[in-house]
Amino acid sequence: MHTNNLNDMQLIAVTMVPQLNRANVLPSTVSLSGLMESEQKRLEMQNSSNASEESNLNKVSVTNWAETVKADIAQFRYPANVDEVVELVKTNDKIRCAGALHSCAPLIASEGIIMSLTKLDRIISIDPSTRIARCQSGVRVHDLCDALALHNLAVGTLGTIDWQTISGAVMTGTHGGALTVPSLHDFVRSYTLVKPDGTIAKIDKATDPTLFSAMAPSMGVFGAVVELEIEAVPLQVLEARMAVIPFDDVIDCFEDVMKANKYSRVVVYPSIGKATIWTANPVESKEAAIAKGAEHNDDYTNFRNEEEKAMLEQYLELCNMHEFDKADAILENVLESQRVRLSHYSGQYNHVLCKERNNGIPHADIEFNFDFKKNKEVLQTVKQYCEHNRVPYYNFEIRATKQDDAMLSCCQGRDAMWIDFQAKANVSKEFFDEIESILRPIGFRKHWAKGMDNTDPNYVVEQFPRVTDFVQLMKSFDPMGKFRNTQGESWFKVMDDIVTTSQKSVRKKCLTISEEKKEDDFAILYCKCS
Numbered sequence: 001m002h003t004n005n006l007n008d009m010q011l012i013a014v015t016m017v018p019q020l021n022r023a024n025v026l027p028s029t030v031s032l033s034g035l036m037e038s039e040q041k042r043l044e045m046q047n048s049s050n051a052s053e054e055s056n057l058n059k060v061s062v063t064n065w066a067e068t069v070k071a072d073i074a075q076f077r078y079p080a081n082v083d084e085v086v087e088l089v090k091t092n093d094k095i096r097c098a099g100a101l102h103s104c105a106p107l108i109a110s111e112g113i114i115m116s117l118t119k120l121d122r123i124i125s126i127d128p129s130t131r132i133a134r135c136q137s138g139v140r141v142h143d144l145c146d147a148l149a150l151h152n153l154a155v156g157t158l159g160t161i162d163w164q165t166i167s168g169a170v171m172t173g174t175h176g177g178a179l180t181v182p183s184l185h186d187f188v189r190s191y192t193l194v195k196p197d198g199t200i201a202k203i204d205k206a207t208d209p210t211l212f213s214a215m216a217p218s219m220g221v222f223g224a225v226v227e228l229e230i231e232a233v234p235l236q237v238l239e240a241r242m243a244v245i246p247f248d249d250v251i252d253c254f255e256d257v258m259k260a261n262k263y264s265r266v267v268v269y270p271s272i273g274k275a276t277i278w279t280a281n282p283v284e285s286k287e288a289a290i291a292k293g294a295e296h297n298d299d300y301t302n303f304r305n306e307e308e309k310a311m312l313e314q315y316l317e318l319c320n321m322h323e324f325d326k327a328d329a330i331l332e333n334v335l336e337s338q339r340v341r342l343s344h345y346s347g348q349y350n351h352v353l354c355k356e357r358n359n360g361i362p363h364a365d366i367e368f369n370f371d372f373k374k375n376k377e378v379l380q381t382v383k384q385y386c387e388h389n390r391v392p393y394y395n396f397e398i399r400a401t402k403q404d405d406a407m408l409s410c411c412q413g414r415d416a417m418w419i420d421f422q423a424k425a426n427v428s429k430e431f432f433d434e435i436e437s438i439l440r441p442i443g444f445r446k447h448w449a450k451g452m453d454n455t456d457p458n459y460v461v462e463q464f465p466r467v468t469d470f471v472q473l474m475k476s477f478d479p480m481g482k483f484r485n486t487q488g489e490s491w492f493k494v495m496d497d498i499v500t501t502s503q504k505s506v507r508k509k510c511l512t513i514s515e516e517k518k519e520d521d522f523a524i525l526y527c528k529c530s
Helices: 032-057 082-091 141-149 166-171 209-215 247-260 286-291 306-320 324-342 349-353 372-388 425-442 457-463 467-477 486-529
Strands: 061-063 070-072 095-098 113-116 123-127 132-136 188-194 200-204 224-231 237-246 263-269 274-283 344-348 364-371 396-401 416-423
Touching: 082 113, 082 188, 082 224, 095 224, 123 141, 132 141, 141 166, 141 349, 166 224, 188 209, 200 209, 209 467, 237 247, 237 286, 237 324, 237 349, 247 263, 247 274, 247 372, 247 396, 274 324, 286 344, 306 324, 344 349, 364 372, 364 425, 372 396, 372 416, 372 425, 416 425, 457 467, 457 486, 467 486
Parallel strands: 095 113
Antiparallel strands: 061 070, 123 132, 132 224, 188 200, 188 224, 237 274, 237 344, 263 274, 263 396, 364 416, 396 416
16 A cells, blocks of 8 residues: 555654755665666756756747747846845846746746746655655655655645646646645645845744735745745555546536546547546555556556647647648547547556646646536536637646635635636637637636736636735735736736725725715704704
8 A cells, every 4th residue: 555554654754855956755764776766767857957957058048838938048047045046036126936937827027037946956854744845946846746755645736747846836826636635835834935125934824824825826926935845645546547428418427527536637629529537536555456457557647648649739730721620530539549548547646647747739728717616607608619619729628626715726715617728829819818708707717827818907806805915915025026027017006906996995985974974963963952
């Protein structure tokens, strides 16, 4: 089994990890072969990362993974420790922090410097007795997963990729696909922050619950997070299944699928009227999964393998040429390949949940979040749109996430369903506008790192109940906007104006009511005196 009794884990001492890049935290007993394999993997990743950074030096600009945003390489700074972060914060007027550059949104665009935190990549400690991992902000999610696994622990929730830095994933509101599991920021127990004035503060829920609630998702507007404490969960083996069903059946089965399984993901292929239902549930052990007929994989299982990915690229090329019948025939082949390959398998928790290790095909995203109770209305609306329009991409994805209490969380105060629409960057704007217009009457919140440039700030203020508190706190914490870029500044200014106007309107209404009450009181008194 992959899970230990908590009392057994308390016997293992807290392991400290000094001065190691991409370090794994090792338990007291590790086989020599396992250690050599882990070190070889670490070195390969480090060499790949170094090669990537060296190649960047020869570029004029850096592009994010989605190929939607470019930044001047001359703007980048790579602090190697917290002292260097503090120095950069003190000596620059405008800063945006960068991680793995995965986001589709222009979050790192800066009028000053772009401070990459990727060299702050130490896993400082893991305490198996409390399940608390302490790590620097530039640690990659997959490195943290590997380190925790050696203690039979895991990151609390995971998206479909794990290449992001842990702070980048937290700051942008990364979520998984489980109705009983909240977003990643809900597992953070403290942040160590370099504030806009260069001082360092530790922020946790007990000492400052308001600021802690605003920290994530916040897109880094409060300062540079240099360290986090994260609560882990027991490591599990997951048994996964995938089936292909008609798109028509998704509306009626979606809620039951999300409630009946720990992890679920629905992927709809509207041009061929089909969908895949993927589910994963904990199983006692690898052997138990195999006994139930699952094919066990000791490494990652990609939702799309390289052959299927190449077929999907061909699909997009044919669609560009309006060869839709040929394109749809290829899509049918992709689904059949997936159905055979992914019908029943098992693996370690993160190897199963992180299904896009080959990173898919670069695309722009727009992800909508709805009250889970509205799932049928949402799906019916989208289905009707797809019946009359050809979507300019091969699929869209639907997941669910448990509610939390973070100030700007899309899941704040309610369990939620998500729909993530994708398109190549050059055709995304018109499509995203259309989708947003049909979903607006239902009421949505939107993933802060996906497609926010398509949304009216007035609408956002209406959908996030605590946006007023957030804007006021942000202004008091960073009045000069050191950690805000032009896009963010314009957004927050409009939101602030809306909030201010609303507050003035409320005050005026209160004063009017107060004056009317005084007049009524005077009239009553006058009548009594008469």
